[in-house]
Amino acid sequence: MRIADLHCDVLSKLDRDSTLELTAPAGSGLDVTTGGLTQGSVGLQVFAIWVSPSMPRTPESALRQAELFHSKVLAAPGMRHVQCAADVEAVLAPDASETGALLALEGADSLRGEWWALRLLRRLGLRMLGLTWNEANWASDGIMEPRGGGLTGDGRKLVVECEALGILLDVSHLSERGFWEVAELAGRPFIASHSNAYAICPHPRNLSDGQIRALIAANGLVGLTFVPFFLHASRTAAIDDILRHAEHLCALGGAHHIAFGSDFDGIETYTRGLRTPADYGALVEALLKRFPEPLVRGWLSGHAKRFLTDNLG
Numbered sequence: 480m481r482i483a484d485l486h487c488d489v490l491s492k493l494d495r496d497s498t499l500e501l502t503a504p505a506g507s508g509l510d511v512t513t514g515g516l517t518q519g520s521v522g523l524q525v526f527a528i529w530v531s532p533s534m535p536r537t538p539e540s541a542l543r544q545a546e547l548f549h550s551k552v553l554a555a556p557g558m559r560h561v562q563c564a565a566d567v568e569a570v571l572a573p574d575a576s577e578t579g580a581l582l583a584l585e586g587a588d589s590l591r592g593e594w595w596a597l598r599l600l601r602r603l604g605l606r607m608l609g610l611t612w613n614e615a616n617w618a619s620d621g622i623m624e625p626r627g628g629g630l631t632g633d634g635r636k637l638v639v640e641c642e643a644l645g646i647l648l649d650v651s652h653l654s655e656r657g658f659w660e661v662a663e664l665a666g667r668p669f670i671a672s673h674s675n676a677y678a679i680c681p682h683p684r685n686l687s688d689g690q691i692r693a694l695i696a697a698n699g700l701v702g703l704t705f706v707p708f709f710l711h712a713s714r715t716a717a718i719d720d721i722l723r724h725a726e727h728l729c730a731l732g733g734a735h736h737i738a739f740g741s742d743f744d745g746i747e748t749y750t751r752g753l754r755t756p757a758d759y760g761a762l763v764e765a766l767l768k769r770f771p772e773p774l775v776r777g778w779l780s781g782h783a784k785r786f787l788t789d790n791l792g
């Protein structure tokens with residue numbers, strides 16, 4: 480079964496340490512490697528640009544990671560740049576030999592309202608954008624910003640610009656008020672690329688039942704994530720915990736809106752048995768024990784394929 484993974488943070492690691500390579504053997508410093516993606520049957524991996532708060536949040540920082548996406552990810556053997564529906568179909572076909580790579584931006588902080596930088600990133604392949612990381616920026620408050628504000632005027636403009644440019648909106652990390660404003664403003668389906676259910680694990684990064692219902696109503700997607708903090712209140716997690724979140728989404732009517740967004744290379748603690756993309760087989764096995772195969776196929780890549788082919792154009 481081909482897998483689609485809606486979030487990883489390889490690019491910021493490549494930016495911090497120029498000795499890292501996607502083609503290096505497992506255990507060389509990256510969770511996501513070309514070998515691991517192949518071993519785990521990952522047909523499509525979303526690579527997010529994430530500029531840490533300790534780095535200058537400028538267009539240059541984001542562009543440097545976009546360059547690494549081209550020079551270190553797309554240049555690796557067997558990788559295919561995913562920019563349109565035909566690319567998605569090709570890399571998720573059962574007999575596909577290439578691994579698809581889609582460029583995203585996690586938090587618009589570094590754009591600083593410079594619209595040329597957004598348009599340039601779009602030309603470099605950017606097809607998905609989250610307005611914020613955890614804190615507030617020029618576009619909106621993030622989920623950990625205590626005042627809990629929503630979108631600024633420029634943030635509303637960013638939503639409109641992204642839709643005009645064919646950049647999909649990602650609401651993971653966004654403040655709750657920002658989420659509802661995006662839900663109201665968005666003319667197209669949107670996604671939470673790496674978030675779980677608050678009802679199962681009450682962490683602010685997770686989605687309330689109301690938010691999950693809104694994503695379903697918008698024909699969007701929830702990428703369940705393997706971050707232990709967002710899976711279980713004890714902050715340690717096993718594969719079974721991912722299944723509990725999936726079950727909850729099903730109970731809310733979201734069985735056909737579930738996907739996965741691992742957050743590999745963005746985490747320092749791991750779900751037991753899920754250390755790299757090579758371990759996807761263990762998740763597949765656990766899912767098939769509990770859920771019907773057509774549904775599992777949907778979660779692993781069918782729903783992501785539908786969402787991306789419908790909305791990338």
Ligand SMILES: [Zn+2]
Binds near residue numbers: 585652673
């Ligand atoms: Zn994140």
